[in-house]
Amino acid sequence: MSDVIREQIAYYRARAGEYDEWFYRVGRYDRGEAHNARWFDEVEAVMTALRGVGPVGGALELAAGTGNFTQVLATMADVVVAVDASTEVMMINRQKLKQAHVSYVQADLFTWEPEATYDLVFMSFWLSHVPPDKLDGFLSKVRRAMKAGGQVFMVDSLRDQSQTSSAVNHAAYDPESIYHTRKLNDGQYYRIVKVFYDARLVETLARHGIQARYETSGDYFWWAQGTTASF
Numbered sequence: 001m002s003d004v005i006r007e008q009i010a011y012y013r014a015r016a017g018e019y020d021e022w023f024y025r026v027g028r029y030d031r032g033e034a035h036n037a038r039w040f041d042e043v044e045a046v047m048t049a050l051r052g053v054g055p056v057g058g059a060l061e062l063a064a065g066t067g068n069f070t071q072v073l074a075t076m077a078d079v080v081v082a083v084d085a086s087t088e089v090m091m092i093n094r095q096k097l098k099q100a101h102v103s104y105v106q107a108d109l110f111t112w113e114p115e116a117t118y119d120l121v122f123m124s125f126w127l128s129h130v131p132p133d134k135l136d137g138f139l140s141k142v143r144r145a146m147k148a149g150g151q152v153f154m155v156d157s158l159r160d161q162s163q164t165s166s167a168v169n170h171a172a173y174d175p176e177s178i179y180h181t182r183k184l185n186d187g188q189y190y191r192i193v194k195v196f197y198d199a200r201l202v203e204t205l206a207r208h209g210i211q212a213r214y215e216t217s218g219d220y221f222w223w224a225q226g227t228t229a230s231f
């Protein structure tokens with residue numbers, strides 16, 4: 001495992017208890033009323049699109065984190081399998097949801113192999129942590145985890161020109177670099193991968209047998225929604 005892959009796992013394990021501050025725009029992530037309102041409107045646009053792919057039988061969530069999307073998937077799917085490298089975030093997820101039809105698997109997605117196929121494969125704010133040289137390997141796993149006729153939904157960060165998505169005290173990033181520095185509330189620094197995949201992802205997905213469309217919510221998020229292509 002490369003150092004940065006190890007470091008981003010360590011980062012999310014250490015950040016587990018403060019992770020939701022980002023999603024709910026509190027503490028260092030509170031950018032003021034106007035930005036926060038914009039953020040939540042855009043979150044709602046993503047959630048509406050996601051709900052539109054249901055109902056489904058089996059859903060697989062990759063890098064499920066603290067469950068902000070798992071709780072939506074749990075309303076759409078008969079069963080949800082949530083995978084993440086961090087037991088710390090999965091504990092929060094489990095406590096937040098308390099849903100018997102959601103099960104949890106601890107695994108590093110770079111070595112994990114799908115053992116079943118699903119009606120829906122979902123991931124939020126994960127693809128941006130997949131380095132470009134690992135993208136094809138990862139997407140081929142995603143395809144192998146999809147049932148014939150199954151769906152995929154991925155949502156992630158747009159390259160936010162105003163950089164208001166991250167914490168107030170995060171350093172401005174170098175747009176040419178895939179490596180970003182992230183700081184925890186206690187001041188500890190970690191290096192992570194952050195890649196702003198754009199609409200060209202549709203062509204990449206097509207090479208993996210997934211027909212998808214790419215949309216954005218405005219400033220903050222993109223999502224790609226697709227199905228297995230028929231050849």
Ligand SMILES: C[S@@+](CC[C@H](N)C(=O)[O-])C[C@H]1O[C@@H](n2cnc3c(N)ncnc32)[C@H](O)[C@@H]1O
Pocket residue numbers: 005008009012013023062063064065066067068069083084085086089107108109110123124125126129
């Ligand atoms: C940005 S968070 C997204 C969490 C959740 N999907 C959400 O939308 O809030 C990234 C997640 O990836 C997980 N993660 C990091 N590296 C991983 C790896 N190599 N394998 C599996 N999960 C990993 C972290 O533990 C964290 O929960």
